Amino acid sequence: ILNVEQSPQSLHVQEGDSTNFTCSFPSSNFYALHWYRWETAKSPEALFVMTLNGDEKKKGRISATLNTKEGYSYLYIKGSQPEDSATYLCASSTNAGNMLTFGGGTRLMVKP
Amino acid sequence: EPEVTQTPSHQVTQMGQEVILRCVPISNHLYFYWYRQILGQKVEFLVSFYNNEISEKSEIFDDQFSVERPDGSNFTLKIRSTKLEDSAMYFCARGGFTDTQYFGPGTRLTVL
Numbered sequence: 001i002l003n004v005e006q007s008p009q010s011l012h013v014q015e016g017d018s019t020n021f022t023c024s025f026p027s028s029n030f031y032a033l034h035w036y037r038w039e040t041a042k043s044p045e046a047l048f049v050m051t052l053n054g055d056e057k058k059k060g061r062i063s064a065t066l067n068t069k070e071g072y073s074y075l076y077i078k079g080s081q082p083e084d085s086a087t088y089l090c091a092s093s094t095n096a097g098n099m100l101t102f103g104g105g106t107r108l109m110v111k112p
Numbered sequence: 113e114p115e116v117t118q119t120p121s122h123q124v125t126q127m128g129q130e131v132i133l134r135c136v137p138i139s140n141h142l143y144f145y146w147y148r149q150i151l152g153q154k155v156e157f158l159v160s161f162y163n164n165e166i167s168e169k170s171e172i173f174d175d176q177f178s179v180e181r182p183d184g185s186n187f188t189l190k191i192r193s194t195k196l197e198d199s200a201m202y203f204c205a206r207g208g209f210t211d212t213q214y215f216g217p218g219t220r221l222t223v224l
Contacts, residue, residue: 004154034212043116044203046212089155097168098143098215102155 002110006103020076021106023090027071036089116216135187135204146203
């Protein structure tokens with residue numbers, strides 16, 4: 001059974017601060033790492049899918065990196081804004097199938 | 113990306129009753145998924161559905177659960193005899209093997 005962990009569980013930052021979160025996952029049989037942004041009462045929004053070791057992806061002020069050998073991914077937010085407040089979820093899949101195994105999420109709160 | 117929609121947004125039912133949760137409308141997609149999140153816990157995979165057949169299912173997806181595409185468009189999850197522990201947010205998703213999985217906003221199921 002895959003165990004995907006995220007840290008920290010929650011984070012309070014001031015508007016303008018840059019921040020990052022960690023997702024750790026088993027590196028054996030790894031296939032893909034997904035990041036989602038989830039606001040209450042809305043659909044989880046897909047941010048990135050990464051498959052290759054060393055992958056870096058960027059979407060506006062948000063970027064992510066992937067290390068498949070050591071089993072971790074970082075999500076970075078540059079210059080946090082109040083609208084970035086959400087729960088950020090990572091999920092891993094293996095080459096055995098396409099089911100996603102989720103971490104517990106990092107809840108980000110950005111104060112104006 | 114086209115939305116994944118789910119109905120109802122909230123379902124309240126008595127223990128032992130059958131419930132049907134729906135993804136509508138979805139067309140031209142082959143892969144569908146159901147996940148759930150019990151309050152305070154991680155999002156968990158239930159089942160994936162490919163080409164009108166179950167392709168993977170988790171231990172949670174026992175005989176009480178079933179999925180189908182009754183009219184080739186709607187994708188449904190049926191729970192035959194609900195238990196208190198079935199109370200959760202149920203998410204439908206669409207996507208491919210390594211592609212992004214796009215999630216709906218979820219149906220909150222409350223079993224009394």
